[in-house]
Amino acid sequence: MNRLRQVRKQKEITLKEVAEDTGISGDVIGKYEREEREPKKETWIKLADYYCVPVAYLMGLPDGLVQHINKTQTMTIDDVKSNRLRELRKKLGFTRKQVSEDMKECGIDIPPSTLSSYEKGERNPKIDKLEDLAFYYRVPLSYLKGDPMNFEELQELVIDWAYERNIIDVKKMPKQFMKVTEELGELAEGINKDNQGQIKDSLGDILVTLIILSKDLDVDLLDCLKGAYDVIKDRTGKTINGVFVKESDLHE
Template structure:
């Protein structure tokens, strides 16, 4: 028995929201949840990515996977980053030769975020932000750069920065006098 309905309910998402966010009709999703139709491999992956759970868990495979998903719920950013990188290796996405393609993927996800913001679609916004983080983690691995070091370095630069917020945008003190 698959866990499609269970996971959707746990995440407090309606069938309509899933349909809008994934492009899969409500009727087809209902067939999947009621096991009247079996999703294709690509659809399992799409839904697992959407719900942020392993495909095997979503398909209803054994208890060891339940413990795995429970562990994911308590992961630090660092361990989640490691799992994402492993996921990328398993799918042959992490590859320094594909850096330009991965950068384009980051840009594509930024476009989807812009669309979600413009349409005030919270599901799309959350999905896009998650996808942006995943694509940045993989890009940083392709570039052999530690993303957490980059983040720490950026915070080190901004933490004592002074300035003023003008029309919702923070302007550095040094830029205010130009």
């Protein structure tokens, strides 16, 4: 069974919206979802691109096979850019007309039809328009360009995310500290079970909780990291059984 309807419902998109955005009629999409009709290869690719999921996943293949197939699939920078513009708008729950009108209040003039062509990848925004869109959606320009984000940019996105949900609050700092310890426990469990997926997720969650905790404490996590590196960069010592022991401790 394919995942067309499941993915559309998860993203809270109507058949009408999919039809308008992809150029595939709502009636046909409905038949695809009910498996009364099989999409052609190019249609699977178009819908997977639209929903920002692998083709294999959308087709309903098992997760392990999806991961294997996905390694061979590539997307162009323009694909990534158009996907991210659409995802950001959907996250706000706005129509293109609402986004266009809202941007006008910020002094940005991009008609709904132009937004549509950007999202569908039919037209590439010039750098000034891309900067305007990044400003409006409150994301780094590199994110919209499809470039890898650096730590500072990711940290700002996490902080914005936390502020939007009223998580950052000095009064909630003890609870946030407990979240850090909980994620450390999840990491320990993942290591003990040799579960690479859990290890990766836990490390990411630990970083998120530390960023939020550092904001509660009014310190910059990157400054803390730089400070720690400045301390260890010239440190001498010896690695014993996989553990680095600094020079001063070797003689105790």
